Amino acid sequence: MKDMRIGIIYSTKYGTTAKFCAALSSCLDGRAVVEMFNLRDGRPEDIGRYDAVVLATSVYAGKPRSEMARFCASNGEALCGRRLFLFVCGMDLEHREQDKEAAFPPLLRNHAEETTFVEGEFLLHRMNIAERLLLRVFFKVKRSLSRDYTSMANDIALRISP
Numbered sequence: 001m002k003d004m005r006i007g008i009i010y011s012t013k014y015g016t017t018a019k020f021c022a023a024l025s026s027c028l029d030g031r032a033v034v035e036m037f038n039l040r041d042g043r044p045e046d047i048g049r050y051d052a053v054v055l056a057t058s059v060y061a062g063k064p065r066s067e068m069a070r071f072c073a074s075n076g077e078a079l080c081g082r083r084l085f086l087f088v089c090g091m092d093l094e095h096r097e098q099d100k101e102a103a104f105p106p107l108l109r110n111h112a113e114e115t116t117f118v119e120g121e122f123l124l125h126r127m128n129i130a131e132r133l134l135l136r137v138f139f140k141v142k143r144s145l146s147r148d149y150t151s152m153a154n155d156i157a158l159r160i161s162p
Contacts, residue, residue, distance in 0.1 A: 006050060006160065008025055009037045009039065010057065012040075027153045027156070028161055031161040053082045056088075062092075072105055076108060080107065084112040085114045086112045116156070
């Protein structure tokens with residue numbers, strides 16, 4: 001369905017969620033018209049113009065990015081009128097189910113075709129000294145950890161736009 005329109009709306013702190021969304025957009029290229037929005041820079045004017053909407057946010061200490069929480073609160077009804085896919089980027093695998101619940105309100109989670117936890121990255125070069133120290137002390141992280149999201153994004157793209 002080449003004329004399908006997909007809005008990818010995300011909120012990121014260090015760029016991992018943006019990296020995942022860019023991989024997803026790349027995998028959807030040629031299957032749909034994709035528009036991406038970093039909520040830090042702006043938001044779509046009309047959710048109704050999309051056949052499907054992807055929401056993605058990072059979660060830190062069990063809390064989603066505030067931009068995403070505000071966006072969901074003010075656009076819940078419009079989002080429920082679209083095919084909806086939710087993604088949570090985080091590093092706490094033990095609490096991934098709680099992070100998915102915390103990231104998006106029940107209205108959206110219940111409507112979504114998919115709610116997926118995406119394992120994040122440790123990008124030490126983008127963190128301040130206090131954040132790096134916390135990671136070293138509590139999580140024993142001594143170096144950055146980067147991921148390639150291409151395979152995962154391709155699998156998801158097939159579900160969004162077969």
